[in-house]
Amino acid sequence: MRFEVSIDCIVYFAQNKPNTWITKGLLSALLGAVLLCVGLEAQAPELFADVSARAAQARDAGNVLQAMDLYKQATQLKPDWQEGWWNLGMLAYGANQYPVAIGAFTHLLQIVPTAMPAMALRGLCEFETAAYDDALRDLEQAVAHGAASDPRNEQILRFHLGQLLTRAGRYRDALDQYEVFARHQVESSDLYAAIGMAGMQNAHLLSELAAQDRAVYEAAGRAAYPLLADDSTESSHRFAELFARYPATPNLHFFYGFLLFPHEAMDLTIDQLQREVAIAPGNHLAYAYLAFALMIASRYADAERVLASAPQANVDQDIAQVVLGRSLAENGKAERGEELLKQVLERNPDNMEAHLGLVAIYSHEGRREDARRERLACLHLEK
Amino acid sequence: MRVVNGWLACIWRSSVLLFAVLAAMPVAAQRAKGAAAVTCATCHAGVVSSYAQAPMRHAIEPDGANPQLATHPDLKATIGGYSYSVQTKDGKTTYSVSDGANTITLPVHYFFGQKTQTWVLEKDGHLYEGMVSYFPRINGLDITPGDQVITPHTLEEAMGRKLPIWESRKCFECHGSGIEPGVPLEPAKIKPGLECEHCHVGAQQHMEDAAKDNFKTLPPSLKKLDSESLSNFCGQCHRSWENVVRNRWHGIAFVRFQPYRMALSRCFTGNDARIGCVACHDPHKPLVQDQKFYDSKCLACHGEQAHSVASMEKAPLPMMKTCPVAKENCVSCHMPKVELPGGHALFTDHFIRIVKPGEAYQY
Numbered sequence: 001m002r003f004e005v006s007i008d009c010i011v012y013f014a015q016n017k018p019n020t021w022i023t024k025g026l027l028s029a030l031l032g033a034v035l036l037c038v039g040l041e042a043q044a045p046e047l048f049a050d051v052s053a054r055a056a057q058a059r060d061a062g063n064v065l066q067a068m069d070l071y072k073q074a075t076q077l078k079p080d081w082q083e084g085w086w087n088l089g090m091l092a093y094g095a096n097q098y099p100v101a102i103g104a105f106t107h108l109l110q111i112v113p114t115a116m117p118a119m120a121l122r123g124l125c126e127f128e129t130a131a132y133d134d135a136l137r138d139l140e141q142a143v144a145h146g147a148a149s150d151p152r153n154e155q156i157l158r159f160h161l162g163q164l165l166t167r168a169g170r171y172r173d174a175l176d177q178y179e180v181f182a183r184h185q186v187e188s189s190d191l192y193a194a195i196g197m198a199g200m201q202n203a204h205l206l207s208e209l210a211a212q213d214r215a216v217y218e219a220a221g222r223a224a225y226p227l228l229a230d231d232s233t234e235s236s237h238r239f240a241e242l243f244a245r246y247p248a249t250p251n252l253h254f255f256y257g258f259l260l261f262p263h264e265a266m267d268l269t270i271d272q273l274q275r276e277v278a279i280a281p282g283n284h285l286a287y288a289y290l291a292f293a294l295m296i297a298s299r300y301a302d303a304e305r306v307l308a309s310a311p312q313a314n315v316d317q318d319i320a321q322v323v324l325g326r327s328l329a330e331n332g333k334a335e336r337g338e339e340l341l342k343q344v345l346e347r348n349p350d351n352m353e354a355h356l357g358l359v360a361i362y363s364h365e366g367r368r369e370d371a372r373r374e375r376l377a378c379l380h381l382e383k
Numbered sequence: 384m385r386v387v388n389g390w391l392a393c394i395w396r397s398s399v400l401l402f403a404v405l406a407a408m409p410v411a412a413q414r415a416k417g418a419a420a421v422t423c424a425t426c427h428a429g430v431v432s433s434y435a436q437a438p439m440r441h442a443i444e445p446d447g448a449n450p451q452l453a454t455h456p457d458l459k460a461t462i463g464g465y466s467y468s469v470q471t472k473d474g475k476t477t478y479s480v481s482d483g484a485n486t487i488t489l490p491v492h493y494f495f496g497q498k499t500q501t502w503v504l505e506k507d508g509h510l511y512e513g514m515v516s517y518f519p520r521i522n523g524l525d526i527t528p529g530d531q532v533i534t535p536h537t538l539e540e541a542m543g544r545k546l547p548i549w550e551s552r553k554c555f556e557c558h559g560s561g562i563e564p565g566v567p568l569e570p571a572k573i574k575p576g577l578e579c580e581h582c583h584v585g586a587q588q589h590m591e592d593a594a595k596d597n598f599k600t601l602p603p604s605l606k607k608l609d610s611e612s613l614s615n616f617c618g619q620c621h622r623s624w625e626n627v628v629r630n631r632w633h634g635i636a637f638v639r640f641q642p643y644r645m646a647l648s649r650c651f652t653g654n655d656a657r658i659g660c661v662a663c664h665d666p667h668k669p670l671v672q673d674q675k676f677y678d679s680k681c682l683a684c685h686g687e688q689a690h691s692v693a694s695m696e697k698a699p700l701p702m703m704k705t706c707p708v709a710k711e712n713c714v715s716c717h718m719p720k721v722e723l724p725g726g727h728a729l730f731t732d733h734f735i736r737i738v739k740p741g742e743a744y745q746y
Contacts, residue, residue, distance in 0.1 A: 232547040233509055236567070264630070265549030271565035296629075298615055356625050363611040363646075363653030371652065375624070379746065382631045 048077040052084060059087060064095050075107070082111055089121060098125040120147040120157055127160050132205075136164040143177075155186065159194065163205050166198045171258075174198035175228065182228035195221030195228070199255035201285065216246055220255055227259050235259075250280035257289065266297040277306075284311050291323040292353075300330040318344050318351060326357040334361050352381050421594045423579045423586065431579075434667040441497035442558035443575035447474035449494050451517065460515060460524035463534070465541040467515045467524055469502075478502055478513055480542045487542050493570060495558050499728060501527050503554060503570070504543050510551040510570065511543030518727035528726045529636065557620035582616075582666070610660075611653025617660045618642035635744045638721045644733035647746065650684065650703060651735075657683045657700065674714050681713040 055070035071088035075081055089104035105122035108115055123138030139161040148154040162177035178195045181187075194206050196217030202209070209217065223242045227235035239256045246252055257272030273290035276283060287310030294303035304327040307320055321344050329337025338361050344354040355377045362371035424431035434440055444451070449471070452458075458469040468479040469491070476491040491513075493503040502513040514535070515524040527544075535541035546554070552568045559573035560581045580586045585602035592600045608616060615623045622640035624647075638644060642660065645651050651658050663680045664670065671677075684703045706713065719738055720729040734745065 230545075230547060232549065236548055260549065263547065263549040264553060264626075267564040268549065268552070296625075352628070356628065359624070360611060360653070363651075364609060366652050366654035368649075368652045372649065375646065378628050382628055 044077055048074060048081075051077060052081070055084070055087070059091060064091055067091055068095070068097070068100070071104075075104075079107070080111055082108055082115075085111070086115075086118065089118065093121055093125055096128070098128045101125045102129070114145075116142045116145045116147040117153075119145075120153065124156070124160060127164070132164055132167060135160070136168055139164060148180075155181065159191070162194055162198065166194070167203055167205055169201075169203045171198045171201050175224075175259075179228040182225050185229070187225070189218055192218045192221030192225065195224050196255075197221075199224050199258065200251040201254070202251075216249055216252075219245065220252060224255065224259060248279055250283060251276070253279065254283060254286045254289075257286075257293075261289070261293065266293055269293045270297065270299075282311055287311070288319045288323075291327075292319055295323045295326055298330075300327040303327045304331065318348060318354075322351065322353045322357060325354070326360065329357065329361045329364075334365060337361060350381055352378060355381065421590055423590060426593070430667050433669075434579075436669050437667055438497055438670060439577040439666060441576055442495070443555075443573075444494040444497065444500070445575045446492045446494070449474075449476065449500075451498065451500055451519075452476055452494070455517065455522075458517060458524050462515065462524075462526060463541070465514075465535065465538075469515075469517070469524065476502075478504055478542075480514070480538060482538050482541065485538055487538055489542070493555075494575075495554065499726075503546070503551070505570065506539075506542070510546045512546055512554075513543045514541055520727040525727060526725060528723065531725050605661075608659075609654050610651070610656060610658050610662075613659045613661065614642040614646060614653070617666075633746060635721060635724060638732050638744070639723060639726075639730045641731075641733040645735070648733070648735035655684075655700065674712050677714050678711050681717070682710070685713075686710075 051070055052074040055067050055074050058064075058067035058070055068088060068091045071084050071091065075084040075088060078084065085104045085108035089101045089108065092098070092101035092104060102122055102125045105118040105125070108118045109122070112118075119138050120142035123135045123142060126132070126135035126138060139157060142148075143157055143161055148157045158177040158180055162174045165171070165174035165177065175195065175198050178191065178198065181191055190206060193209065193214055196202075196219070197204065197206065197209065200217060200220055202217070219242050223235060223238035225235070226232070226238065239252075242252060253272045253276035257269045257276060260269045260272065270290065270293045273286050273293060276286040277290060280286065287306055291303045291306040291310070294300075294306060303323050307324055307327075310320075321340050325337040325340030325344070327337075328334075328340070338358065341354045341357045341361070344351050345358075348354075355374050359371050359374040359378065362368075362374060422431075452469070452471040453474075456471040458467075460467045464482065466479075466481045466483070468477075468481075470477050470479070476494075477488055478491050479486055479488040481487075487506075489504050489506055491502045491504065493505075495501045495503060496516075498519050499516060501516040504511045504513055512527060512530070514527060514530055514533070516527040517523070518525055530544055533540070533544060548568065551570075552562065555568060555570060555573050556562050558577075559575055560578040561572060561574045562568065582605065583589075583602040585600065589598075589600050589602055592598070605613070605616065615625070618624070618626055618640075621642050622637075623642045627637060627640055627643040632640075645658070645660075648658075656662060657680070662683070663677055684700075685705050686702070687705070708716070714731065716738060717735050718731050718733060721732045721744065722728075723730050
């Protein structure tokens with residue numbers, strides 16, 4: 001492109017301003033520049049071949065810094081060289097030069113946006129440079145697109161992703177990452193502590209955990225670990241020991257209740273959440289989950305009572321409103337209940353529980369077509 | 384909880400008063416005679432007598448009194464390279480599995496089901512669902528429904544599927560009586576089958592109070608529930624619409640969850656008692672197998688106004704279209720029987736609809 005522009009300039013000046021001193025001088029300068037460019041362009045393939053070969057040799061010889069320098073030169077000579085960016089990124093990652101690695105992987109991803117291994121490695125580098133939001137974005141996308149399907153990478157990717165999800169307050173998603181370790185029977189004290197942090201909803205990284213707090217998180221993770229691998233009996237024993245050892249520690253009963261929640265064990269879940277709110281009356285999330293569990297168990301009056309007694313600040317608006325709407329409706333205040341559930345759907349049309357609540361209201365009232373419409377919405381959503 | 388209709392509530396209130404007066408009589412008589420402890424049958428003899436034969440009463444057959452195995456004392460099958468044997472002698476049943484080299488033999492204490500039977504086994508403190516079950520239709524053993532996807536790698540895995548605590552709890556909750564909320568499951572303490580208290584919460588207290596002429600502590604009436612609430616109530620075990628949708632359960636295996644299937648029907652609406660579970664089924668009696676029995680239930684909505692129950696009321700309930708094809712054996716067309724894969728049984732699909740020829744299973 002630069003070459004073509006230069007020729008155009010020379011032609012323009014030669015044709016339109018042939019005798020001015022400035023034209024003569026400019027023409028000379030431009031001609032020189034063009035000749036230089038032509039020379040470099042002519043040399044470039046040979047130069048690139050030479051530099052890239054020396055880069056590979058340096059890398060193979062273990063001369064990391066030299067290899068990185070040569071890969072940098074080679075990628076300047078040939079910016080679309082995918083292998084070069086990849087090798088530069090890998091070498092920089094291995095040498096803990098994370099900003100360099102991020103730059104290299106970013107170049108590669110600009111050329112090949114679907115290069116998930118590059119995205120995964122960039123995520124790990126971003127983690128190391130404390131760019132946690134970027135790291136979460138990259139690692140989540142990379143894992144979602146199969147970067148963790150290679151057993152060599154799976155553990156490091158999932159462990160970092162799990163921590164980032166915990167930090168972001170996405171505890172259930174974090175536990176899903178750790179579940180893979182439990183299923184593969186991979187154990188470590190760090191893993192236990194990380195599981196404990198996700199379960200006890202401590203939105204920090206493992207490295208940020210205070211040393212004196214580590215024991216309880218590790219113990220909690222150790223109790224949950226068998227449950228993540230489907231050994232609920234062993235887990236129940238370990239949780240019983242945990243509760244005996246830490247009878248007044250907040251979030252432990254919440255953790256167990258949270259793990260039991262998806263398994264149709266509502267009375268067990270409710271029991272654990274009730275214990276949690278007794279220990280930690282300020283745990284707004286425990287109130288929200290308890291009310292929700294009571295609603296699922298059709299204990300609407302109890303659900304309403306729990307919501308009324310919950311600390312108001314920070315209660316999840318949608319969960320609380322769904323529970324309140326459904327409970328009011330089931331306790332005879334259908335109009336207000338419907339209003340609340342519809343408000344939830346205005347904010348989030350895909351809220352399944354709000355649709356289920358409307359199904360119940362319309363069915364109780366004999367509004368056959370409305371109920372049917374909401375049932376179909378549920379069936380659509382669940383797919 | 385919702386009242387079905389004003390007139391029904393009036394009838395109900397009258398019934399309660401009448402019941403209280405009548406109920407006091409046998410209790411007082413029993414006490415006057417210094418007879419044995421009062422039971423539900425003291426006052427509700429007819430219901431208790433018929434309920435003794437009802438399937439829910441036999442949701443778990445008692446250890447040592449299992450008619451199905453008493454008549455099939457030597458069951459054997461070889462499946463997937465493993466030999467299974469279920470032996471019953473002198474009222475004691477054992478379940479064995481062998482790979483040719485080794486054998487696991489366990490006593491059976493928990494017999495789930497009256498006709499088709501699955502056994503929950505106990506080994507080393509864990510509960511397992513037996514890998515094989517008894518199916519009357521083949522008069523023998525086969526893989527327990529749902530476990531066909533399992534490929535056992537060890538003899539223990541071939542023996543049965545290890546049950547998570549919530550699943551074993553749910554099994555015993557729905558098939559037995561006496562599980563207390565928040566208390567860890569102790570299978571040995573579970574009473575087999577569904578006792579009155581299972582559905583009629585507070586029955587025990589009512590019985591104790593009734594013995595002292597106190598009839599103020601009646602269990603909450605299930606008759607007061609409208610069809611939607613009743614569907615959810617029965618659906619606690621038979622699986623409600625919400626239950627299935629929340630769990631994202633799809634496919635033909637879930638045809639056996641009647642309240643869920645019923646809710647898919649266009650004719651289902653929660654405030655009409657004519658479509659509620661008990662409109663067709665009396666839980667205190669054995670299931671009626673004669674399809675014609677159900678015609679009157681369908682015609683209560685799809686018949687002529689004059690023939691419907693609603694016509695007796697001041698505000699008649701709305702009537703639906705009548706069937707242009709037939710006036711009998713309605714369920715044979717509109718609630719077709721579905722073969723449950725691997726279940727060796729036909730289930731009546733409670734999704735009431737006009738079934739098109741060759742249509743695929745829906746949802």
